[in-house]
Each structure stands twice: as C-alpha cells, then as structure tokens.
C-alpha cells in the first residue's frame with residue numbers, strides 16, 4: 001500500500017516510485033519465464049502475434065524489443081496483474097472499480113534497445129477522464145546508461161501535448177519538449193513506477209551491456225470509458241477485464257476537449273509509429 005506522502009507525491013508530481021515492490025524470488029521467476037518465451041525466435045522467424053524483434057540485427061539475431069500482452073498469455077504475469085498487493089495500490093490511486101487495460105514488456109536489450117520518444121499514454125487511447133495509470137516494473141536494474149524511464153514531473157495536470165503532424169497522430173510529442181525538466185527514474189530490479197496517464201515520458205537507447213527489461217501494465221477507473229476512434233481503438237481494448245469492483249453504469253466526463261488519434265496507416269506498435277514519424281521528419 002502507498003503511504004500518504006507517496007500518494008500525495010503521485011498526485012502532485014504525476015508518478016510514484018515503489019522500490020522493492022517485487023522480491024528477488026519473484027524477479028527470478030519472471031525472468032525465467034522471459035527466457036522460455038524468447039527461446040527460438042529470430043528476426044527472420046518469430047511469432048509476430050506475441051512479440052516484436054529489434055530491427056537492425058542479422059536475420060539470425062534473437063534480440064526482442066517487445067512482448068505483447070504477457071498478462072493475457074502467461075500465468076505468472078497474469079497472477080501479478082490480478083494480485084491484491086498490486087490492486088490495493090491501484091485502488092488507492094483510482095478508486096474501487098478497476099479495469100485492467102493492457103500489458104507489454106519492453107526488453108531494451110544491451111547496445112541496441114530502441115528509443116521511446118516523449119509521449120503521454122492517454123494520447124493513444126482517449127478516455128472520458130484521466131483516471132488511468134501505467135505501472136512499470138523494472139525486471140533489471142535500470143540506469144541512465146541502459147535507458148531507464150524519464151518523466152516530466154507535474155505536467156500531467158496540464159492539457160494534452162500535441163502528438164500530431166499533418167493532421168495525423170504520430171505517437172510522440174510533436175511540439176517542443178523542455179528536456180531541462182526531464183527526470184530520469186533509476187531503480188533496482190523490483191522497483192515499480194506508478195505513472196499518471198498524462199505524464200510525458202520517454203527513454204533513450206540502451207548504450208550499456210546490461211538489458212533493461214520492463215513490464216508495463218495499465219489500469220483505468222471503470223468509469224473512464226474509451227472514446228471510439230476507429231479500428232485502432234477496438235484493438236487497443238482487446239484485453240480489457242474487470243479486476244476489482246463493478247462495471248460503471250455511466251461514464252464520467254472531466255475533459256471539455258479530447259484529442260482523437262487519427263492514424264495515417266495501420267501500425268503494430270508505438271515503436272513502428274515513432275519510427276515512421278522520424279523517417280517523415282528526415283524526409284522533410
């Protein structure tokens with residue numbers, strides 16, 4: 001459970017750090033699962049429904065950048081997402097009625113691990129209010145060198161930043177980001193970061209020889225209903241489930257303006273979308 005000062009910190013700064021949330025035994029079990037899941041996949045031949053490989057490696061390369069929906073597919077990850085210990089914390093942030101939204105694991109392998117550019121999570125899946133949290137579990141020690149998460153504190157209370165250019169959603173902030181405000185969140189394996197869905201965040205390429213595997217879960221209050229915005233919104237909601245309390249009988253609206261992501265092409269992931277946006281910027 002969060003202490004009162006931790007809760008106050010979350011609401012004021014837009015994130016809360018929880019060191020030692022996972023025990024060494026839990027971390028070891030999740031890492032062992034990752035080894036099993038990763039086995040046998042190469043860039044040339046892999047299960048595209050379950051994972052995404054790092055580009056820029058040889059066809060035999062085995063470096064994975066993302067696992068999709070581990071809490072749907074693998075029991076230990078599912079159990080963590082349903083655990084009372086975690087949901088008690090989420091309830092403190094969002095109230096008693098809770099929807100699990102999605103899960104993923106960003107693998108950030110040594111020397112290659114892809115960059116994640118500045119974005120606010122709510123830009124990807126508009127909701128009727130802001131009661132949604134992304135929870136990042138460091139499964140390895142995370143430092144500036146291996147690309148720990150960085151956030152812009154206190155920006156979650158403002159309006160949504162622009163994530164568009166040419167009328168299309170680009171999956172990254174397209175206005176100027178004041179990087180002097182960026183705060184790297186380093187932490188030992190087992191540290192968990194609870195991050196408000198409006199907190200701008202990013203992470204750089206892993207330049208070290210240590211991987212930085214991070215499990216990410218997202219939850220929302222049951223009355224934070226998704227705004228329909230085309231085919232991408234239904235795929236974003238494919239893994240929803242009620243994990244505590246009850247479904248809400250009504251949506252709660254807190255926003256007078258909700259930007260809608262309009263996609264130029266169908267994309268597989270944030271990485272792909274941000275890569276396309278970078279390529280378009282370079283072409284001018």
Ligand SMILES: O=C(O)CCC(=O)C(=O)O
Nearest residue numbers: 106116149202203214270
């Ligand atoms: O893995 C990271 O460093 C950030 C992840 C993230 O923001 C995302 O995958 O949406």
